[in-house]
Amino acid sequence: MNVLEAAPTADSEEETPSGTEITAKVTADAIQFTDFPVRDLIIKVIGSEEGVDQIMESLGKVDYSIPYTAEINEDKTSVGLFLAPEPLELTLATGTTADGSGNTEGLTIEVEITSEGADCIYDIESKNLTFKLSAAGVKVEEIDLPDFTPFSLEFDLTKKQ
Numbered sequence: 001m002n003v004l005e006a007a008p009t010a011d012s013e014e015e016t017p018s019g020t021e022i023t024a025k026v027t028a029d030a031i032q033f034t035d036f037p038v039r040d041l042i043i044k045v046i047g048s049e050e051g052v053d054q055i056m057e058s059l060g061k062v063d064y065s066i067p068y069t070a071e072i073n074e075d076k077t078s079v080g081l082f083l084a085p086e087p088l089e090l091t092l093a094t095g096t097t098a099d100g101s102g103n104t105e106g107l108t109i110e111v112e113i114t115s116e117g118a119d120c121i122y123d124i125e126s127k128n129l130t131f132k133l134s135a136a137g138v139k140v141e142e143i144d145l146p147d148f149t150p151f152s153l154e155f156d157l158t159k160k161q
Contacts, residue, residue, distance in 0.1 A: 020037050020039075020040075022035070022036075022037050022155075022157075023035070024155075024157055026122075026129065029067060029068065029069075030065045030066060030067045030068065031065070031066045031068065031081075031083075031129075032063075032064075032065045032066075033062075033063065033064045033065070034061060034063055035061045035062065035063075036062045036063070036064035036088070037153070038056075038059065038062050038088075038090065039052060039056060040151075040153075041111060041135055041138075042055050042056065044135070044148070044149065044151060045109075045138055045145065045148065055092065058092055058093045059090060059091075059092060062088075062090060064088055066083050066084070066085045066086075066113075066115075066133075067083075067084045067085075067086070068081040068082055068083045068084060068120065069081070069082045069084075070082070070122075076124070077123070077124055077125065078121050078122060078123050078124060079121070079122040079124065080120065080121055081120035081121070081122065081129075081131070082120070083115035083120050083131065083133075084115075085113040085114060085115055085133060086113070087110045087111060087112055087113060088110070088111040088113050089108070089109070089110050089111075090108075090109040090110075090111070091106035091107070091108055091109075092106055092107040092109060093106050107140065107141065108140070108141055108142070109138065109139070109140050110138070110139045110142075111135050111137070111138050112135070112136040112137040112138070112139075113133050113134070113135060113136070114133070114134045114136045115131065115132065115133055115134070116132060116134075119131055119132055126158070127158060127159035128156065128157070128158050128159075129155070129156075129157040129158075129159070130154075130155065130156050130157075131154075131155050132152050132153065132154050132155070133152065133153045133155070134150055134151070134152045134153075135150060135151055135152075135153070136150050137150065
């Protein structure tokens with residue numbers, strides 16, 4: 001997976017995005033992540049890498065599923081997936097409750113995830129699935145984060161044998 005700037009800065013145009021290894025499971029109707037890559041999103045929200053490890057530890061593994069409908073092309077060499085992403089909801093633990101129950105209160109963060117039509121393609125011969133998702137907006141406790149800069153995540157997944 002690569003992170004792409006929605007509006008690259010002059011410095012980032014020269015750089016090649018570094019990839020992040022991920023694993024996903026594709027079912028008959030969804031692409032499922034058991035550890036969705038949220039690190040880059042958190043860095044973009046807080047504006048630096050300082051404190052990101054503690055936030056990641058608090059979040060734990062983030063499950064995320066993207067429903068889709070599929071359509072095979074005429075020559076039966078690829079399948080177009082029409083993604084229907086739902087908001088990514090994160091809960092950042094902020095401490096224990098006053099009643100001492102051990103349950104933690106949390107800060108709710110909602111990320112608006114979008115995709116672009118049938119840009120998700122599964123090539124049958126190479127067993128390669130490519131698609132882009134965009135983080136279009138972020139709400140913290142239902143309030144839009146005003147200075148959030150949208151960005152895209154570019155996925156290039158190959159089926160394990």
